[in-house]
Amino acid sequence: xxxxxxxxxxxxxxxxxxxxxxxxxxxxxxxxxxxxxxxxxxxxxxxxxxxxxxxxxxxxxxxxxxxxxxxxxxxxxxxxxxxxxxxxxxxxxxxxxxxxxxxxxxxxxxxxxxxxxxxxxxxxxxxxxxxxxxxxxxxxxxxxxxxxxxxxxxxxxx
Numbered sequence: 001x002x003x004x005x006x007x008x009x010x011x012x013x014x015x016x017x018x019x020x021x022x023x024x025x026x027x028x029x030x031x032x033x034x035x036x037x038x039x040x041x042x043x044x045x046x047x048x049x050x051x052x053x054x055x056x057x058x059x060x061x062x063x064x065x066x067x068x069x070x071x072x073x074x075x076x077x078x079x080x081x082x083x084x085x086x087x088x089x090x091x092x093x094x095x096x097x098x099x100x101x102x103x104x105x106x107x108x109x110x111x112x113x114x115x116x117x118x119x120x121x122x123x124x125x126x127x128x129x130x131x132x133x134x135x136x137x138x139x140x141x142x143x144x145x146x147x148x149x150x151x152x153x154x155x156x157x158x
Contacts, residue, residue, distance in 0.1 A: 020053060020054050020055055021054060021055050021056075021057070021085075021086075021112065022050070022051075022054050022056075022085050022086070026050050026051075026054070026085070027085045027086055029046075029050055030047065030050060030051075030085060030131070030132070030142060031132070031140075033046070033047055033142065033153070034131075034132065034140040034141050034142045034153050035140050035153075036153055037153065038152075038153070039151050039152060039153060043151070044150065044151040047142065047151055048115075048151075051115040051118075052115055052116075053114075053115070054114070054115055055112035055113060055114050055115070056083040056084060056085060056112070056113055056115065056118060056131065057083065057084040057085070057086070057087055057090040057110055057111070057112060057113075058074050058075070058081070058082070058083055058084075058110070058111050058112075058113045058118075059074065059075035059082060059090065059093075059094065059108050059109070059110060059111075060073055060074060060075065060108065060109045060110075060111055061075055061106075061107075061108055062106070062107035062108060062109055063105075063106065063107055064104065064105050064106030064107065065106040065107060065108060067101060067106075068097070068101075068108070071125050071127065072121060072124075072125060074113075074121070075108070076127060077130070077133075079127050079128055080127065080128040080129070080130040080133070080143070081118070081121060081122060081125075081127050081128065081129045081130065082130055082133060083113070083118060083129055083130065083131050083132075084131070084132055085131060085132050086132075087110070089132050089134060090110055092134065093133065093134070093135075094108055096135050118144070119144070121146075122144055122145075122146030123146045123149065124146075125146065126146050126147045127146050128143050128144065128145055128146065129143065129144040129146065130142075130143055130154065131143070131144070133154070133156065134156060135156055136156055137156065138155055138156065139155070139156040140153055140154070140155055140156075141153070141154050141155075141156070142154070
């Protein structure tokens with residue numbers, strides 16, 4: 001696991017190439033889906049097809065970060081398991097936490113988690129899995145509802 005506050009993105013990606021993270025093309029495809037107001041059945045299948053066999057980025061609060069909510073070791077914001085398709089958005093989310101909580105003697109690590117593990121986690125803990133949440137006005141993101149076992153889109157209220 002890497003301390004995300006010190007992560008060099010290209011180096012991290014090179015060191016974790018076995019994790020099979022999404023290609024830029026796949027990320028753009030998912031952003032198009034996130035931009036929709038409502039997802040149909042076919043959209044949901046296409047999302048799952050694109051994510052199958054790939055890993056997403058998740059955050060793991062470490063030492064001194066007891067003020068952050070976690071379930072099963074992973075960062076949860078409200079009732080949402082926070083996931084990212086790319087390391088840049090993951091780091092931007094961490095910067096938001098730093099702005100809100102202030103820098104201190106605490107750590108958050110970034111890990112790769114397979115899509116299959118994401119689905120199992122969301123179902124087991126009955127949480128939402130928020131993919132690429134950005135705290136920007138009208139920013140769109142994907143949500144997998146672990147209770148309903150379906151996909152939807154969300155929009156930031158920032």
